[in-house]
């Protein structure tokens with residue numbers, strides 16, 4: 001399913017946004033504004049033509065310059081508040097208002113700028129005229145731009161917060177692990193010393209059997225923190241059996257002793273991999289997975305052969321507990337719930353309760369039989385792992401843990417173990433992570449992303465691996481298609497004779513060939529990586545990858561594995577499927593092109609870099625206006641707190657200059673604007689050249705808008721759907737049509753209406769650019785949008801649940 005988990009639609013009817021509204025409630029000013037807007041749309045709908053603002057507003061000059069006096073009329077105020085429309089619709093370009101940006105930046109472009117390929121069709125989208133607006137005019141301006149540029153000391157050394165400990169006294173043996181295991185960690189896994197959380201957890205879990213809640217930041221080595229004590233105890237159990245009878249030891253047929261539950265298949269596979277590496281030091285112990293995505297028959301066969309440690313997703317384990325006789329859980333003495341908060345978020349609470357009930361029942365039955373293995377602990381130890389201690393994790397703790405010990409290793413802790421920040425706030429970004437935010441107007445988003453990536457990959461070696469987080473699968477597909485296409489007007493790389501003489505094809509070349517087939521229909525989800533023509537400089541290739549929950553499981557696994565192994569420059573475009581727990585080696589940069597739906601997700605996303613003490617960078621794209629308020633959240637997630645020393649700021653102009661003007665000094669200080677405009681036009685032409693691409697662009701755009709409405713309530717003040725300028729945003733999806741005229745097959749229409757049938761009003765929908773009065777309580781349209789957003793969020797949750805139960809993208813994230 002490419003609609004990415006959201007069922008409702010923001011389609012706005014052609015008749016306009018205010019369809020015979022009742023002018024009740026609100027202030028007299030709201031009512032008058034609404035009435036005037038309704039008259040405008042009524043005139044339009046009845047063919048009386050658009051209201052000529054220049055003739056009704058004496059304050060407008062012919063060139064569209066406004067001169068609003070102190071005593072403004074309501075309409076004048078409205079005109080002063082909204083970004084003036086200067087779009088070219090079909091005919092000749094006629095500016096109607098002064099652009100909000102500085103005059104030097106004003107670079108109108110007309111159809112004559114758009115050079116079409118010979119014979120290329122540039123069809124106007126059905127049901128609407130093409131709008132070719134300038135990239136650099138009428139953009140909202142930043143509300144937080146500092147008057148003077150603040151220079152950050154980007155290279156100032158920062159003590160990593162998740163690195164292995166450096167004291168010579170902190171060794172794995174000093175924590176209670178056997179010399180054999182410690183030697184294996186050192187020699188085979190190249191792990192010299194434990195991290196802080198490993199030190200705290202291993203000491204505790206090896207010495208006693210109490211339940212535990214492990215809480216630590218991303219990339220701090222939580223996986224080994226819970227796996228090492230389990231492996232150590234199983235090695236001890238084996239040694240104990242051997243002592244009793246020389247030929248006896250734990251082996252695969254001895255029974256299942258430990259279960260690790262993880263929320264996603266990818267994470268389960270990753271845990272299994274770490275386990276396999278560990279168990280090379282105890283080859284008689286066998287681990288395996290049951291996670292779905294493969295035939296149940298083969299999973300049953302694996303269980304029948306016997307496993308000592310099982311990594312599973314909750315849904316699949318419940319299924320096997322109910323239907324696989326060979327699965328005997330009576331000896332299970334260690335249960336781990338990894339990524340506890342995500343397990344709850346994905347609605348696995350019931351499954352976990354079933355698993356716990358089943359384990360208790362079978363353990364009791366076995367005890368009654370008196371047939372326990374000698375040396376096996378009488379009590380089961382349950383370990384809950386999570387980066388946050390939210391309410392839902394607490395609830396999971398209540399159902400799964402008994403008298404649990406809270407294990408936490410946070411460098412911000414005082415000597416007495418207390419922390420000034422509230423429990424929920426203890427989840428912080430790694431200290432060594434260098435963060436920045438980019439303030440980019442909606443129209444400039446696409447070209448800015450391309451420029452940002454181009455700059456990142458310009459010199460081989462500086463940045464090798466990048467993850468770009470995007471809110472929904474359709475948008476991932478759309479951006480992947482652009483990055484891997486050969487856009488007209490982009491310099492082509494000279495052929496590399498060395499590569500051509502090679503007998504075997506490079507994977508990137510193979511994928512490029514497959515890509516050619518894909519270009520005719522970008523909705524085909526068979527190609528997940530290919531050379532990025534757009535991002536590859538002349539000197540080297542950059543490979544682009546895509547990952548989201550609508551891809552087949554096997555494809556997701558192989559894509560991740562390929563990205564992880566790739567030592568050449570590469571970029572992964574992904575939904576939040578890649579945000580949790582995944583340990584992809586050497587990710588240098590994380591770009592949050594679309595901000596996360598919740599603060600915790602944001603921290604998990606940026607935590608894919610700067611892992612285990614390594615350096616990393618993260619940049620989040622914010623739009624001018626209320627989104628800029630999110631910087632406060634970014635600051636609160638850092639150890640350097642309010643000072644925000646390591647949160648840099650970049651503006652779109654800067655990004656475009658650095659990314660597009662790579663050949664040193666240029667006399668024209670606005671040359672980057674021409675370049676950016678050329679790129680934007682090339683992408684728009686690319687989209688127009690094929691109906692499938694155009695449909696993919698519309699789908700991406702609509703899914704993006706719907707996803708935007710699903711930010712958590714506490715953060716909707718930063719990501720306010722009513723402030724989203726749909727018309728400008730459409731440009732970032734290469735669309736030249738009005739949002740209201742867009743029809744996408746397969747997406748439900750009419751959901752943008754409130755219960756009384758009046759369509760919801762959204763900023764810049766092309767029908768009314770005036771944002772709501774700001775008083776949601778008195779504005780019926782604001783309430784309608786709110787209601788709509790609430791419906792969407794509900795639909796997303798329902799869809800996630802449905803997908804899981806239908807076994808489609810089950811145990812997997814939204815994407």
Ligand SMILES: Nc1ncnc2c1ncn2[C@@H]1O[C@H](COP(=O)(O)OP(=O)(O)OP(=O)(O)O)[C@@H](O)[C@H]1O
Pocket residue numbers: 164191192193194195198216217218219220221222223224387580581582583607611612
């Ligand atoms: N003691 C250590 N020394 C060096 N590297 C380590 C050590 N322990 C773990 N690592 C490495 O650190 C990385 C992160 O480990 P892990 O995935 O367990 O982190 P995590 O805390 O679970 O992160 P997340 O919360 O993002 O899931 C892995 O690549 C792992 O190999």
